[in-house]
Amino acid sequence: MFTNPRVGDRRVDQFETAQTYLGRERRMLALRGPIIAAPGRWDQFSVTFIMDDIVAMNLADPEKPIYLIIDSPGGELDAGMMLYDLIKMSRAPIVTIGQDCASMATVILAAGHTRLSFPHARLMLHLPSMVFQGDSKLFEIRQKEMERLKNEMVDAYVECGVTARLDAEGKDPDGVTWPSVSQKIQNDIDRELWLDAGRGIEYGLVDRVATTEDLFGGIQTQAKDGTIPTGDFIPDVYPVSHRPLA
Numbered sequence: 656m657f658t659n660p661r662v663g664d665r666r667v668d669q670f671e672t673a674q675t676y677l678g679r680e681r682r683m684l685a686l687r688g689p690i691i692a693a694p695g696r697w698d699q700f701s702v703t704f705i706m707d708d709i710v711a712m713n714l715a716d717p718e719k720p721i722y723l724i725i726d727s728p729g730g731e732l733d734a735g736m737m738l739y740d741l742i743k744m745s746r747a748p749i750v751t752i753g754q755d756c757a758s759m760a761t762v763i764l765a766a767g768h769t770r771l772s773f774p775h776a777r778l779m780l781h782l783p784s785m786v787f788q789g790d791s792k793l794f795e796i797r798q799k800e801m802e803r804l805k806n807e808m809v810d811a812y813v814e815c816g817v818t819a820r821l822d823a824e825g826k827d828p829d830g831v832t833w834p835s836v837s838q839k840i841q842n843d844i845d846r847e848l849w850l851d852a853g854r855g856i857e858y859g860l861v862d863r864v865a866t867t868e869d870l871f872g873g874i875q876t877q878a879k880d881g882t883i884p885t886g887d888f889i890p891d892v893y894p895v896s897h898r899p900l901a
Contacts, residue, residue, distance in 0.1 A: 690730030717746035729758025765815035818859035
């Protein structure tokens with residue numbers, strides 16, 4: 656495990672982990688494992704830790720990009736949508752970088768201001784799911800809620816610019832015309848939809864494949880006024896961390 660000496664720190668634990676170092680020196684966060692609102696075991700991490708880091712980094716410097724590496728099988732839809740909302744509200748541009756992303760993790764990947772994937776990334780989209788018990792009335796209520804959550808998730812994909820491989824006239828590569836991008840996405844995720852990096856770009860889920868310069872140099876991200884900030888994007892602050900399911 657990477658450890659880095661803490662200069663001037665006289666406490667017993669005088670080393671920091673790679674995650675803490677990357678968060679402070681590079682403004683690079685990592686979302687790894689299931690997306691949950693609150694940890695239930697010692698080896699789980701709440702998505703709220705990452706949200707706290709994003710807020711702190713925005714307050715420290717709202718211009719420098721924040722990098723979010725995502726390697727997640729998905730998780731709680733409610734927790735994921737909280738992070739999605741914060742990414743959309745962030746003043747600092749958030750660069751999402753997908754490794755292996757499934758379900759809700761692909762929604763978070765798509766939410767980034769700049770969306771990248773590793774060359775051999777695997778991306779999977781599917782319908783949200785829920786496990787519950789109860790009588791037929793409760794089943795009806797939950798079924799309606801699941802339909803609402805599915806529409807909310809599809810709307811998030813569309814809001815993030817996912818095209819589902821449709822052209823300007825609404826035609827897919829086979830020449831079939833679809834009424835809307837939403838309906839095409841709903842049709843695609845009726846069963847598991849697996850994408851590699853190239854197909855993820857065609858689908859509009861990511862912008863391009865990450866390069867060495869992206870990870871170890873810096874990304875030229877447009878500011879809100881349309882200009883490209885000058886200077887070094889290697890940052891200098893803050894640490895990291897890591898219901899219905901998607």
